[in-house]
Amino acid sequence: MVTPVNTQCRLAARPVGLAKPTDWTFTDQAVPNPADGEFLVRVEYLSIDPAMRTWMNAGRSYVPPVEIGAVMRAAGIARVVESRHADFAVGDEVYGVFGVQRYALADGRGVTRVDTTLAPAPVHLGVLGISGLTAYFGLLDIGRPEPGQTVVISGAAGSVGSVVGQIARIKGCRAIGIAGGEEKCRWLVDELGFDAAIDYKAGDLHAQLKAHAPNGVDVFFDNVGGEALEAALARLARGGRVVLCGAVSQYNNAAGGGPANYMQLLVARGSMTGFVIFDYADRYAEGVAQLATWLGNGELRSREDVIAGDVTDFPDALLTLFRGANTGKLVLALSTE
């Protein structure tokens, strides 16, 4: 029997712009042994998220930065392979922030069991995981859309955006997605039931948004920032709400850039509000139950974009995200060998 090795992806340097190969380093370590009250997991699926890029920067954010030399932070689905913990047994499939590595020790904090009979593991990183919960609480709690209102979503073909638009439809709103490319746009309208989709790569986002939201934008759920945010602000309806979930267009842009027309918030008597999903931890169960119900009765559709690979494929997987090459939740499935 070959002795298993724990391959780890560590942050070697703080990237400027997109992460370069030299911003990462890989280490092989012996698989650790759980102490009393701990258990060992083997990671099977890694969640690839835009926010990861922000964790790589120094400075104040909603979580501490990943330190140079540390294993890169990542959420994942893993299987318990050894346990000295009363609540977790060998064979359990669990969700947790285990990092970009093959094995991890856990003491149970922040780890939840996932029911893979309900849906395959990657779905628990997507619609039934943090992505779905972010869509659910961000739209309903912060956006507060009312039936008949127009909800516009940037990054609409992503893991969060695709769920936001579907929930907006379920709640009787008009859902308009902004995404890159004809294929994604077709998917949003034909498969997910969005009322309209705008291909920002086709140009003149402002004119397209005006055509599709003639009465203005009541809720703008922003995953992207930049031009999309400015276009939505320019069309914000009276009392409109901008939900700040992400700014993927800005994460690799060291110069940064705020919305030049932010004073449209005054013109529209609108608001722009940020939120962090972790604050809703005590309501996750409510959110997952509702999302699972919708998923079960077909009102909500799930899509995962699963890349097969290994820990060493993580840097490329992250770049895939920033190329906008994925549709739905991007997941790196680690080979079972």
Next chain:
Amino acid sequence: MVTPVNTQCRLAARPVGLAKPTDWTFTDQAVPNPADGEFLVRVEYLSIDPAMRTWMNAGRSYVPPVEIGAVMRAAGIARVVESRHADFAVGDEVYGVFGVQRYALADGRGVTRVDTTLAPAPVHLGVLGISGLTAYFGLLDIGRPEPGQTVVISGAAGSVGSVVGQIARIKGCRAIGIAGGEEKCRWLVDELGFDAAIDYKAGDLHAQLKAHAPNGVDVFFDNVGGEALEAALARLARGGRVVLCGAVSQYNNAAGGGPANYMQLLVARGSMTGFVIFDYADRYAEGVAQLATWLGNGELRSREDVIAGDVTDFPDALLTLFRGANTGKLVLALSTE
């Protein structure tokens, strides 16, 4: 007897940056006669407001732009000199948006009688007028400060900002003003009772704000935009509220610029909300009554910066504002000759 003439200041061109002399034109017209249901006023005091600069631009805003060739929009205090209106008598002192001109016709809409026995006319353009009401509703309704919280105000020595800080103090908050120059800062602390004042001209606004608001900014009342807004966002406390009242640093800046660090709203779980005082018209009486009470019992102090001149001095008066040369409410008192 000399026949009176109505001197008017009209917008000749849409300015780029600060308004130039050639952006204005002056016309002398015969004083008009009121029709049935109208009255004629002689304007005595013109309110000089930062927002005026925004009214000169084309494009969507909270009021239509002043048309090229039209009399420049301005609020003022005037005396009724001829009346064919049942509710307004010759000699009445009134507030209204009469424009930058010596005489104006009115039909009573948007015109209110002012009680100059309560306070001199200029105060009715300041603390007891739109400036005071903007401070009152903007801080209390949008900012919703709680006792003990830190309220930071940009443009703190201006007509709105100086009232915001005083109301914050009355409500048991810590009030920190940002203003330009030592003299203004001293006035805020020594005369108005602000807890601290930051001179942005002394440099390193971020460090000064950190020193004075070590626990973060709960409410930021923004009249200025630009660096002040970015500094406040960087220090926003958890759940902090940014009240967007103005962006005087941006009004003459065609390139514009949004807050590059707007995603601090996410980090802080904060919000940024715009408002327009006209929406509170049905609550003006409540606001004026409260402001007058505070003014009467000495909890609130008023200061007007009154320039004596004529209609033709309006362009210079407006530039005074953007030079930041005024302290308190800037008013142009038209000569009584």
